[in-house]
Amino acid sequence: MKKYFSIIMFVILVSLFSVSAFAATAIEARLSDQSTTLEIQGEVILRQLLARQFKSLSTGEDVDTSDIFTESANTSQYNMFLEWRIAEAIAMETIWKDYSFDLKIISISADRSTVDINAIVDLSYTLAINDASCGQWGYAFSIKAIDTPNGLRISEITSEESMYTDFCANILNPVEVAANESLARRTLDETISDLDVLAYEMSNIVFSDPVPENIITKNVSDTLNITRALKSYTYNASTGISYANTYHTTYNSCFKSISGLDCTNFVSQCIWAAYGGWSSGDSVATMTTNISNRKRMMDSSKLTNWFGHNNGHGTPWESVTGLWNFATGNPSEGPKANGYNNNSLYTGISPSSIGLANVLQLWSSSESVYRHSLYVVEKVVPVPTSYTNIIVAAHTSNGRFNLSDKIASWGGSSCKMRRLEFVSAYFNQ
Numbered sequence: 001m002k003k004y005f006s007i008i009m010f011v012i013l014v015s016l017f018s019v020s021a022f023a024a025t026a027i028e029a030r031l032s033d034q035s036t037t038l039e040i041q042g043e044v045i046l047r048q049l050l051a052r053q054f055k056s057l058s059t060g061e062d063v064d065t066s067d068i069f070t071e072s073a074n075t076s077q078y079n080m081f082l083e084w085r086i087a088e089a090i091a092m093e094t095i096w097k098d099y100s101f102d103l104k105i106i107s108i109s110a111d112r113s114t115v116d117i118n119a120i121v122d123l124s125y126t127l128a129i130n131d132a133s134c135g136q137w138g139y140a141f142s143i144k145a146i147d148t149p150n151g152l153r154i155s156e157i158t159s160e161e162s163m164y165t166d167f168c169a170n171i172l173n174p175v176e177v178a179a180n181e182s183l184a185r186r187t188l189d190e191t192i193s194d195l196d197v198l199a200y201e202m203s204n205i206v207f208s209d210p211v212p213e214n215i216i217t218k219n220v221s222d223t224l225n226i227t228r229a230l231k232s233y234t235y236n237a238s239t240g241i242s243y244a245n246t247y248h249t250t251y252n253s254c255f256k257s258i259s260g261l262d263c264t265n266f267v268s269q270c271i272w273a274a275y276g277g278w279s280s281g282d283s284v285a286t287m288t289t290n291i292s293n294r295k296r297m298m299d300s301s302k303l304t305n306w307f308g309h310n311n312g313h314g315t316p317w318e319s320v321t322g323l324w325n326f327a328t329g330n331p332s333e334g335p336k337a338n339g340y341n342n343n344s345l346y347t348g349i350s351p352s353s354i355g356l357a358n359v360l361q362l363w364s365s366s367e368s369v370y371r372h373s374l375y376v377v378e379k380v381v382p383v384p385t386s387y388t389n390i391i392v393a394a395h396t397s398n399g400r401f402n403l404s405d406k407i408a409s410w411g412g413s414s415c416k417m418r419r420l421e422f423v424s425a426y427f428n429q
Contacts, residue, residue, distance in 0.1 A: 035110040041152040042115035042145050047103060049154065050121065050141070056086050057125070058096040070146060070153035073178030078157050080177070080188045081167045088163075091195035092202075092404040094388055099125035103141075113147040121161070127402060130380040132391050136162050136399030137249040162397035166409035170366065194412040201413055202387060202404070207350030212328075212338035212421070230333055230426040233275050233296065237357035240274030241377045248377075248393040248400060254287045256310050258318060266395035267359055267373040268308055268317040271335050271422060272296055274357055296427050298334050306334040320361055320370045327420055336425040339418065346407050346417035351387050354379070354403075355421055360392065362406065363416030370418070372396075374406065 045068045056063045063082045069075040089095050102122040109116050119142065124135035144156040159165070168174075171191050177184040247269065251257040258265050272278065277296035278287065291297075291309050298305035298314070306316040306326055316326035316334070328339035337359070341348040354360070356376055364371035377400065378391035390403040407415045 035112070038110040038113075038115045038145075038147065038152060039108050039117075042108065042110065042117050042143070043105060045145060045152060045154060046117055046119065046141075046143050049143075049157075050101060050103065053082060053085075054096075054099050054101060054123070054125075056082070057089050058099060058128075060086060060090050060095055062086065065154075067150075068154055070148055070155050072155045073181070074156045074174045075154060076181060077168075077172060077174040077177040077184070078164075080172055080184065081164055084167060084171065084188060084192055085163055087192045088195055088405065088408045091199040092388060092408055093129050093199075093386075094402055094405050095128045096125040097128040097131065099123070115145045115152065116142070117145075118142045123161070123399075127388065129386075130389055132378065132380050132389070132402060134391065134400045134402055136397055136401075138398060160397060162394075162399060162401060163405060163409055165397055166406075170364065170410055191412065194414075195408065198408060198413045201347065205347050205350075207347075207353070212340055230428050232424050232426055234424050235271075235274050235357070235422040236276065237274060237355070239276070239279070240270045240357040240375070242280050243273035243278055244270045244375050244377050244393040246280070248395070249398055251395065251398075252287070254284060254291055254310055255308050256312055258313075260396060261318075262395040264320050264323050264373040265308065265313060265318045266393075267375050268306070268313070268323065268335075270357070270375045270393075271359070272308070274422065275335065275425065275427065293429065295429055298427075320373050323359070323373065324361060324370065324418070324420065327422070331425070333426050333428070335422060337420040337422045339420055341418045344416060344418070345413075346387075346415045349417060349419050351385060351390055351403075354390055354419060357422070359420040359422075360403070361418050361420070362410040365411055365414065370416075372406075372410065374401075374403075 048068055049065065052063050052065070063086070065075070065079060065082070069079070101124075104120045106118045106120055118140070121139050121141045122137045124133065126133055139160040139162070140158070141161065142158040143154050145152050145154045172184050172187055247266070251262065251266070252269060255265065255269060275296040277290055294300065294307060297307040300307045300309070300314065303314050304316070305314045307314045308317045315322040317323070324339060324342070327335050327337035330336070354376055356379060358376045360374045360376065361370045362372040362374070363369070372394070374392035374394050376390060377393045380389040380391065387403040387407060391400055392403055392406065393400050407417065
């Protein structure tokens with residue numbers, strides 16, 4: 001009898017274990033299905049956000065995010081950015097004629113109630129006012145979304161889109177919104193009001209460009225005490241622009257890229273190319289040899305020299321202020337430039353005076369220092385009467401941008417901008 005009882009109990013236990021294992025497998029399958037559903041929904045609302053944001057810049061209409069955002073300091077700040085961005089495009093007359101974007105998902109993960117997506121965006125657009133081609137390529141865009149009673153909603157956004165990073169650095173960031181949203185709203189309203197001031201200002205400035213500062217405009221003469229055998233080389237704007245247009249979407253692997261601070265490094269590469277360090281079509285091997293030989297550079301024996309390679313750079317090569325101080329300091333060797341409008345409002349530089357392959361530098365009011373360098377690659381008409389007709393290439397945010405947008409996002413009517421106009425300079429090879 002005991003034997004039969006043991007057998008019956010064994011069968012019952014096996015059955016219970018099997019049922020339990022089956023139930024656990026079923027639960028895991030449902031959770032997996034739920035995670036997959038959230039991943040799909042997450043990608044859908046990410047694409048919806050970008051599509052609505054970009055469409056608004058071609059229509060001038062507000063962006064409705066009520067069905068894709070949940071309330072948080074981050075989404076409130078992003079909504080403020082969208083409000084400012086559309087107002088800025090209307091005021092600066094930089095509404096888009098057409099646009100296209102490509103979204104590449106790098107990683108996506110979900111659990112029962114949240115989904116995280118990391119993506120890369122390529123964006124190109126044409127300005128309605130002058131058909132100028134602009135864009136930004138390969139920038140990171142990430143979201144965190146949560147499952148709510150109303151469906152999946154975005155709760156957090158991280159973007160390296162150029163105008164958004166400018167907005168965060170110079171106007172409002174999520175920390176400020178979280179600390180005091182009503183104060184952040186007042187700041188936003190004041191900044192949007194300033195756009196009208198900026199637009200009026202741009203249309204009514206009577207320009208009188210100042211004389212260059214801190215520079216002897218003639219080339220260094222052979223009578224200077226130069227210990228190395230130097231030769232004068234002209235600054236070829238078309239070669240500098242060709243380099244900028246080749247590498248503005250990415251970085252040249254022959255040089256070290258500085259994450260988050262690559263703007264002046266990129267501009268110095270353009271300057272190096274314009275002086276003859278690079279020619280269109282150069283192979284990696286040719287560039288490597290030229291860089292190793294410091295062709296159209298200074299030697300790398302000290303960081304105060306102007307040089308760059310794939311292990312690092314001299315201070316004048318990579319620093320906004322370092323480049324200005326070096327180039328305008330009448331150097332006996334290395335890049336040489338006339339400097340204009342230092343520590344003055346952008347209104348001191350007329351659009352018509354900005355030359356191709358000039359370098360423009362923008363002031364950060366939050367840091368009280370010049371923080372960004374831009375390389376002029378196109379003037380849409382022969383004698384532009386608007387900053388919108390000046391197209392610049394830049395790194396950190398890799399792309400081509402019109403100057404009006406940059407002035408608006410770097411201080412508006414309080415924007416300080418200076419200009420470097422490069423001239424012939426001496427190098428030992």
